[in-house]
Amino acid sequence: MSKVNAKTPWHRIRESLDDYAPEKLAAVLRRHLEPRVPPGTRKLPDEERKAMAKQVARLLEENLPPWYSESGVLLGNESLGAYCWCHSFFNQQPTPTMNVNDNxxxxxxxxxxxxxxxxxLDAAYQTLQRELPSEPGDDDIRVLALADGLVQVLDITxxxxxxxxxxxVFADRALAWMFDxxxxxxxxxxxxxMNKLFAFESWHSPPIEELRDSAEKVAAAVVEDEGRRAHRKH
Structure with a gap:
């Protein structure tokens, strides 16, 4: 497990990753949904379905740990999970399924x-943490290692x-967690x-060469900042 400061957002997320019991969560959702979508239901009115979706979203936040509630991966986000409250929740196309278990x-x-x-991401962070040199005079190697880490984290995302x-949005979070x-x-x-070079756009994958070049510049700036802080302490 990553050895991180207990106050960082990543620490809370990482510590909770193993705290997940899908069977228990399914039971909670089933108890809520079955009375509202009994067998034989053919269609749900839009307003009723939307209200029910909001209730389920609240149940998820109440019953899932920080890896869900604090990471931004809420169900229905537009980037991860391929789930949409409008078209995945009892409203699939072309034919909605009213089966509670399927939903x-x-x-x-x-x-x-x-x-x-x-x-x-955690596996990448742990590998980088183990391999990142920290001895005096290792700045060049440290820059390259950090750049590799930045590229890997972005590629995963x-x-x-x-x-x-x-x-x-998730790329920004993944980079922030890496430094955590x-x-x-x-x-x-x-x-x-970072804000300038990693300003990405929706539906656009940055070329790997561009990512690498930006990552090396950011890594060099990080190591330079570290050097300035260390110098001020002496």
């Missing part, structure tokens, strides 16, 4: 996809989101550079 399974599948993204609508996991606080210049 619950769609939700569980989407949740598992989002959780898998978080696990992949690109693959998982497909660069769909607002995927860059490494217990690194990027300085002002590094943060400014």
């Amino acid at each position: 619950i399974q769609l939700m569980l599948n989407a949740l598992e996809q989002s959780r898998a993204w978080l696990f992949k 690109i693959q998982e989101t497909g660069c769909e609508e607002t995927w860059y 996991a490494l217990m690194i606080r990027p300085g002002y210049q590094a943060g400014k550079l």
Whole structure:
């Protein structure tokens, strides 16, 4: 498990990743939905379906740990999980299914996809944490290692989101969590550079060469900031 500061957002998310029991969650959802969608239901009125979706969304936030509630992977987000409250919740196309268990399974599948993204990120963070040099004189190697980490984290997020609508929100979070996991606080210049070079757009996958070049510039700025802070302490 990543050795991170207990106060960081990533620590709370990572600590809760194993705290997930889909069977228990399914039971909670089933108890709520079965009385509202009894066998034989052919269609739900839109207003009733929308109200029920809001109730289920609240149930998820109440019954799932920080990996769900604090990471931004809420069911129905536009980038991860391929789940849409408008078209996935008892309103599939071309023919909606009114089967409660089938609808619950769609939700569980989407949740598992989002959780898998978080696990992949954690594996990348842990590998980088182990391999990141910290001895004096290792700045060049540290820059390259950080750049590799930035590219890997972004590539994981690109693959998982497909660069769909607002995927860059998750890219920003993944990068911030990486620095949380490494217990690194990027300085002002590094943060400014990240905002400029990692300004992504929906439906657009940045070329890997461009990512690599940007990552090396950001990594160099981070290491430079670290050097300035270390110098001020002496």
